[in-house]
Amino acid sequence: MSPDVDLTVPKPGHHVLRERLLALDCKVFEFAAASHWPGAERVLPRLSRSANHGVLWFATAAAMAASRTPRARRAAARGLASLSLASLTINTLGKRSVRRPRPVLDPVPLVRRLKRQPITTSFPSGHSASAAAFAAGVALESPSWGAAVAPVAFSVAASRVYTGVHFPSDVLAGAALGTGAAFAVRALVPTRAQAVPPARPRARVPALPDGQGLVMVANTGSGSADRVRALRDSLPAAEVVECDPADVRTELEKAAVRARVLGVCGGDGTVNAAGGIALRHGLPLAVLPGGTLNHFAYDLGVEGVRDLSRAVQEGEGVRVDVGRFTGGGQEGVFLNTFSLGVYPELVRERDRWSSRIGGWPAGVLAALRVVRADRHPLEVRFRGETRPLWLLFVGNGTYHRMGLAPGRRLDLADGQLDVRVVHGGRHPAVRLLAAALAGPLTLPRRGHAAVQVGRLRLAGVAPGTLLAYDGEVTEVDGEVRVEKLPEALTVYRPLPQS
Numbered sequence: 001m002s003p004d005v006d007l008t009v010p011k012p013g014h015h016v017l018r019e020r021l022l023a024l025d026c027k028v029f030e031f032a033a034a035s036h037w038p039g040a041e042r043v044l045p046r047l048s049r050s051a052n053h054g055v056l057w058f059a060t061a062a063a064m065a066a067s068r069t070p071r072a073r074r075a076a077a078r079g080l081a082s083l084s085l086a087s088l089t090i091n092t093l094g095k096r097s098v099r100r101p102r103p104v105l106d107p108v109p110l111v112r113r114l115k116r117q118p119i120t121t122s123f124p125s126g127h128s129a130s131a132a133a134f135a136a137g138v139a140l141e142s143p144s145w146g147a148a149v150a151p152v153a154f155s156v157a158a159s160r161v162y163t164g165v166h167f168p169s170d171v172l173a174g175a176a177l178g179t180g181a182a183f184a185v186r187a188l189v190p191t192r193a194q195a196v197p198p199a200r201p202r203a204r205v206p207a208l209p210d211g212q213g214l215v216m217v218a219n220t221g222s223g224s225a226d227r228v229r230a231l232r233d234s235l236p237a238a239e240v241v242e243c244d245p246a247d248v249r250t251e252l253e254k255a256a257v258r259a260r261v262l263g264v265c266g267g268d269g270t271v272n273a274a275g276g277i278a279l280r281h282g283l284p285l286a287v288l289p290g291g292t293l294n295h296f297a298y299d300l301g302v303e304g305v306r307d308l309s310r311a312v313q314e315g316e317g318v319r320v321d322v323g324r325f326t327g328g329g330q331e332g333v334f335l336n337t338f339s340l341g342v343y344p345e346l347v348r349e350r351d352r353w354s355s356r357i358g359g360w361p362a363g364v365l366a367a368l369r370v371v372r373a374d375r376h377p378l379e380v381r382f383r384g385e386t387r388p389l390w391l392l393f394v395g396n397g398t399y400h401r402m403g404l405a406p407g408r409r410l411d412l413a414d415g416q417l418d419v420r421v422v423h424g425g426r427h428p429a430v431r432l433l434a435a436a437l438a439g440p441l442t443l444p445r446r447g448h449a450a451v452q453v454g455r456l457r458l459a460g461v462a463p464g465t466l467l468a469y470d471g472e473v474t475e476v477d478g479e480v481r482v483e484k485l486p487e488a489l490t491v492y493r494p495l496p497q498s
Contacts, residue, residue, distance in 0.1 A: 026103075026167070028167075028168045030107050032161050032162060032168070033107035033164065034107065037162070040162060043155075044155065044158065044159035044162045044163065045113075045159065045162075045163050047152075047155055047156055047159050048127065048156060048159035048160060048162075048163050048165075049115075051127050051130065051131065051156045052127075054083055054087070054130055056152075056156070057079065057080070057083055057130060057131075057134045058080070060076075060079075060134070060149065060152070061076035061077075061079055061080050061134075062076075064076040064079075064138075064145060069303070069304055070289070070294075070298065070303045070304070071141065071142045071145075071192075071303060071304075072142065072145060074141050074142070074191075074192065075137075075138045075141040075142035075145045075146070076138070078137040078138065078140065078141045078182075078185060078186075078189070078191070079133075079134040079135070079137040079138040079141075079149070080134070080137075081137065081185050081189070082133040082134060082136060082137030082178070082181050082182035082185045083130050083133045083134045083137070083178075083181075085133065085181040085184060085185055086129040086130055086132075086133035086177060086178040086181035086182075087126065087129070087130055087133075089129075089177060089181060090124065090126045090129050090174070090177065091126070099121045100121055100122040100123035100167075100170070101121070101122060102117070102118070102121075102122045102165060102166075103122070103164055103165070103166070103167055107164075113163060113164055117165065118165055122165075122166055122167060122170050123167075123169070123170045123173060124170050124171075124173035124174040124177055125157070125160050125166045125170040125171045125173070125174035125175075126174060127156055127157070127159075127160050127166075127174070128156070128157040128160055128166070128170070128171040128172075128174030128175045128178065129174035129175065129177045129178035129181070130178060131152075131153035131154075131156040131157050131175070131178065132153060132157065132174065132175040132176075132177075132178030132179050132182075133177075133178035133179070133181045133182050134149065134153065134178075135149045135150050135152075135153035136178065136179045136181075136182035136183070137181075137182040137185060137186075140182060140183075140186050140191055141191050141192070141193075157171050157174070157175055158171075192298075197299060197300065197301050197409070197410055197411060197412065198410070198411055199301075199316075199318055199493070199495045199496055200318060200413070201318060201319050201413060201487060202317070202318055202319075202495070203284070203317045203318055203319045203490045203491075204317075205261070205284045205315050205316070205317035205490060205492060206260060206261065206284070206315055207312075207313065207314055207315025208235070208237075208238075208260075208261065208312050208313065208315075209313050210235060210236055210237040210238075210313075211234075211235025211236065211237045211238030211312060211313075212237040212238070213259065213260030213261055214235060214237075214238040214239070214259065214260070214261045214263050214286060214312060215238070215239045215241065215255040215258065215259035215261070215262060215263060216228075216231060216238055216239065216240045216241065216263030216264065216265060216286070216288065217241045217243065217248060217251045217252050217255050217262075217263065217264050217265070217274065218240060218241065218242045218243070218264075218265035218266065218288075218290065219243070219244075219245055219248050219264075219265065219266030219267070219270045219290065219291070220242050220243060220244055220245075221244060221245040221266075222265070222266040222267050222270065222290045222291040222292075223290070224265050224266065224288070224290030224291075227265060227288055227289075227290050227304065227305055228240055228242065228265060228290075230304075230305040231265070231288060231305050231308075231309070234305055234306075234309040235309055235312060235313075238263070239255075239259075241255060245270075248266065248270055248273060249273050249277075252264065252273055252274050252277045253277060256277050256278070256280075256281040256283060257281075259283060260283075261283065261284050261285075261286055261312070261492070262274060262277065262278045262281070262283045262284070262285055262286070263285070263286040263287075263288065264285070264286070264287055264288070265288040265289075265290040266290050266291050267289075267290065267291015267292055267293055267294060267471065268291060268293055268294065268295055268296055268335070268336055268470045268471050269291075269470055269471040269472050270290075270291065271287055271294075271296050271297065271335060271470070272333070272334060272335055272336075272469070272470035272471070272472065274287070275296075275322065275333060275335050275489055276332070276333045278489065279322060279333065279485075279488060279489050284317060284490040284491065284492060285489060285490065285491045285492070286308060286311075286312055286491070286492045287300065287302055287308070287491060287492070288302070288304075288305065288308050289302065289303065289304070293471070295336045295337075295408075296335045296336050296470075298408075299397075299408055299409045299412060300318075300320070300412060300491060300493050301493050301494065302492075302493055302494070307493070307494050308492060308494075310494045311492040311493050311494045311495075312492055314494075314495075316492065316493065316494055316495045317490055317491060317492045317493060318412075318413070318490075318491060318493055319413060319487035319488075319489065319490050319491075320335075320412040320413050320487065320488075320489050320490075320491055321396060321397060321412060321413050321414070321415060321484055321485060321486050321487060321488065321489075322334075322335065322396065322484075322485040322488040322489050323335070323338060323394065323396040323417065323469075323482065323483070323484060323485070324482070324483050324484075324485055325338055325467070325469065325480060325481065325482045325483075326480070326481050327458075327461065327467070327476040327477070327478060327479060327480030327481065328461070328463075328475065328476035328477040328478050328480070330467070330474050330475070330476050332469055332472075332474070333469075333485075334396055334469040334470050335396055335470060335489075336395070336396055336470050337393060337394065337395050337396065337468075337469070337470065338393075338394040338396075338467070338468070338469045338482060339391065339392060339393045339394065339467070339468045339469075340378055340380070340389070340391075340392045340458075340461070340465060340466070340467055340468075340476075340480075341377075341378045341389055341390055341391035341392055341422070342390055342391055343391055343393065343468055344466035344467055344468035344473050345466055347468045347471060347473055348466065348468075348473050377389055377390050378390070378392070378461075378462075378465065379460065379462065380392070380458045380459070380460055380461055381458065381459040381460035382457075382458055382459075386460060387423070388423065389421050389422065389423060390422040390423070391421065391422040392419070392420075392421050392458075393418075393419070393420045393421070394417050394418065394419050394420075394456065394482055395409070395417065395418035395419075395420075396409075396412075396417070396418075396484075397409040397411060397412050397413075397414050397416060397418065398410075398411070398414055398416050398418045398452055399418050413486065413487050415454065415484060415486050416452040416453070416454065416484070417452065417453050417454065417455070417456060417482060417483075417484055418450070418452055419450065419451050419452070419453055419456060420450045421450075454483070454484050455481070455482065455483040455484065456481070456482040456483075457479065457480075457481050457482075458479065458480045458481075458482075459478070459479045459480075460478075461476055461477050461478060461479070461480050462477060463475075463477040463478075464477065465477060467480070
């Protein structure tokens, strides 16, 4: 045997490496305990307590949602969803898999220690996981809000070591798990930025640096006063006309006579009226979302005053398709959806209750009342064959579904009508309830068909049949025709920065 080999020194194994890491963990913990961070003794223990049971993050999410910007609300919801997944994982797997005892508090000054010490195992840190999950979830949806939340999340994580309830490795593992939870939520429900609508086909629109030539008609019934004030600050030369819902169409007609650009602030029904008038007068349309539902503006890529102002000031716009229907002496256009069957009844019922109990509760109540009613399916003749239908939905453009997120359009000029039906048959209540609660874009597969076409013709529609288009309801009968007007309307939208 060679004398150069020393058998008395064992080669480091996994257990040796583990012991070294644990020793390093303890040294860092003791260093933090011995360190004095200016101002931290008054702030970090309180911050750590405020994050118990996620109270701090729920309050932060509420403050974000109160800003009433769509991106802030989505960021808050994503942050809470990420936090919930992280907490579930920690409590069901993390704490039970590694039963590590808490650090000994001897090195930690009394002033820093929490009044109530946690009794669960130490690894990983649940507070750190929740903080990282919430901050990462918010940042994935809104980087600006994420930047505001990140220092608070970091401070909460640091407070767990500073107050002596966790080792540094507990905090790092918790933060990694929380960040992973945020990305897992994004995989299930993609962010809006992951599917940016194409900025095509581009259109020539006038650039109005101060808004001169823009006449914006704002529906006061949509609760958009804050956005109107912000628009006046951003485009001071623009003319803004605020009016009651009953006067919107009249004011839009007046504005179209003197406007260089017709603007509208309101929900999808208000935008539909403006779209038809802009189309008839050959004017470009500037849409500022201001209602409960703003499908057209959001699918277009305009979420608020900043987006619209930039597009108007820079002269950035695109052409979009318009849907048109005729039937029973009625005709109209739609920018979002057209439907027959129970959905128009749901819309009418929802509108009846929304002013008293609010939009979403009214939608749930309307769905329950509609599915419980005794009715027969709609009978229509299509391609020479009479078919019973519970619902016929037509989208102006193809709706796509990403993960668990609701359907949305990625291209507003694809030349397609997205036709989806729920066939008549047994057990309609389950199908109709699913359609009412989830929307006509996420119907169950059984008894459901979908096709993309350029035009649609229905015959044999019974008198008094309700038709809904962009949230508005009317009656049709006889023959109903639906067609596509490709790239018929010019609208402002900010183009991607190069």
